[in-house]
Amino acid sequence: MITEPPPRPPSYELPPLxxxxxxxxxxxxxxxATFERPVLLFSGGKDSAVMLHLAAKAxxxxxxxxxxxxxxxxxxxDEVVEFRDRTVARRGLRLLVAAVQDDxxxxxxxxxxxxxxxxxxxxxxxxxxxxxxxxxxAVFGGxxxxxxxxxxxxxxxxxxxxxxxxxxxxxxPELWHLYNGRHRKGEHIRIFPLSNWTELDIWSYVRDEGxxxxxxxxxxxxxxxxxxxxxxxxxxxxxxxxxxxxREALVRFRTVGDATCTGCVESAAATADEVVAEVRASRIxxxxxxxxxxxxxxxxxxxxxxxxxx
Numbered sequence: 652m653i654t655e656p657p658p659r660p661p662s663y664e665l666p667p668l669x670x671x672x673x674x675x676x677x678x679x680x681x682x683x684a685t686f687e688r689p690v691l692l693f694s695g696g697k698d699s700a701v702m703l704h705l706a707a708k709a710x711x712x713x714x715x716x717x718x719x720x721x722x723x724x725x726x727x728x729d730e731v732v733e734f735r736d737r738t739v740a741r742r743g744l745r746l747l748v749a750a751v752q753d754d755x756x757x758x759x760x761x762x763x764x765x766x767x768x769x770x771x772x773x774x775x776x777x778x779x780x781x782x783x784x785x786x787x788x789a790v791f792g793g794x795x796x797x798x799x800x801x802x803x804x805x806x807x808x809x810x811x812x813x814x815x816x817x818x819x820x821x822x823x824p825e826l827w828h829l830y831n832g833r834h835r836k837g838e839h840i841r842i843f844p845l846s847n848w849t850e851l852d853i854w855s856y857v858r859d860e861g862x863x864x865x866x867x868x869x870x871x872x873x874x875x876x877x878x879x880x881x882x883x884x885x886x887x888x889x890x891x892x893x894x895x896x897x898r899e900a901l902v903r904f905r906t907v908g909d910a911t912c913t914g915c916v917e918s919a920a921a922t923a924d925e926v927v928a929e930v931r932a933s934r935i936x937x938x939x940x941x942x943x944x945x946x947x948x949x950x951x952x953x954x955x956x957x958x959x960x961x
Contacts, residue, residue, distance in 0.1 A: 668856055672705065675844040677828065678807060679709035679791075682842055683716050685832050686789035689842075690747070690782075693719035695727075695735035696907045697864050698793030701853055702844060704862050706791070707742065718745040720785075722778050724770040724909045725752045726888045731907050734865040749781035769911040779815040782839060789832065791842045797849045798936060807846045813837035850905070850937055851930050858923035867904045870921040875900050881914040905937035 682689050691706060693699045706715055721735060739746045751773050754760045759780075760773045782790060796803045804819045808830040811817055823831045832840050845853070857864060874885035876895040883889055885897055888910045902915040903926070920926045 668852060668859065671848055671852060672708070672856070674828070674847065675702075675705045676709040678830075678842065678844040679706050681830060682789050682791070682832070683710070686840070688785065688787045689717040689789040689791065690785060690787045691715070691717060691719045691791040692793065693721055693735065693738075693744075693746075694793075694908070695721070695731040695738070695865060696793070697853060697857065697868055698795065698845060700738070700862055700864055701848075701856055702791060702793045703738070703742070704860060705844060714743060718747050720747045720749065720781060720787075720790075722774045722781065723748050723750045723752075724774060725750060726770055726909045726911050728865070728867055728884075728886070728907060728910050728913075730865045730867050734863075738863070747781070747785065749777050751777045753777070754780065769909050771909040771912050775815075782815065788834065788839045789842055790839060791844060793845055794843050795845050795848050795850070795853075805841075805843060805846065807843050808832055809841040809843065810834065811839050811841055815839070817841075850933075851927065854923060854927045854930050858927055865907065867907055867915075869926070870901055870903045870919050872899055873902055873915070874898070875902060875915065882916065883912075883914050884910060886910050 691699075691703065693703060703719070710716060719739070735746075738744075751760070751770050754773065754777050755762050760776045762770060762773065781787075794802050794805065796805065801819075804822070806822045806825050808823065808825065809817060810821065810823060813835075825831075834840055848856075856862070874897055875882045876885055876889070876892075876897050877883075878892075878895060882900065882902060884902075900917055901919060903918040903920060904913065904915045907913055918929060920929045
């Protein structure tokens, strides 16, 4: 008796990079066609570098139809600032810089200079000021849903009210790649073209496209201090405190941000291929492993997003 073979199990493979690229390009073009004053957040990190690469593809051979904006904490890694300026010059971009220091000097925010202090959270006030002064109604950000629990709740078009605040219960449906960008004056939409990408997708794309990144993302020897189970770079912004034991280690950064709270991991991955292999084997998210400010509480990121954070 001849029987039919059992049905094949469903495939749970991630979308190929071509599909992710096409989705992101579509999002950029959709925003350019429907909003009056978009802006792209560019920190010099790997996600914003990939986002900028995708934006360039979306409008090639024309230049980007919007400026790029860096929210400068004043505690940036030197390598990242150098990469930012080099990239802006190479691509002929219009760079806007909003400095956290200006808000500190004006008394709009107060800096915590204690052992666990930092300026990462202060970026919210600076970001909202920059968006208000620039009259921007759409803001491209490089956040991905696999980074953190609160970011997994985001839509690709994330509505923000006139105070820049996010309400996770007021998210709009996005069926069939249809996006709702309706907003009133003073409100804006955060746009996340990399929402459906993973860290592995990002690194695979960096490798395949030959995207330039700051050298921090690859293995290098650096003085570090271990604090609260995390390796932090010993820089002019972060000095060893009593109880710290400085040492030198072969490390790389999985994410870059404020130098006072961005950790690194011990790694010998010196090429994009080696990083892809390392990320494929990792079971810890990049922010969970290397961002001290995300360890405040289980709802730390969600609370900051509700205040207007990225």
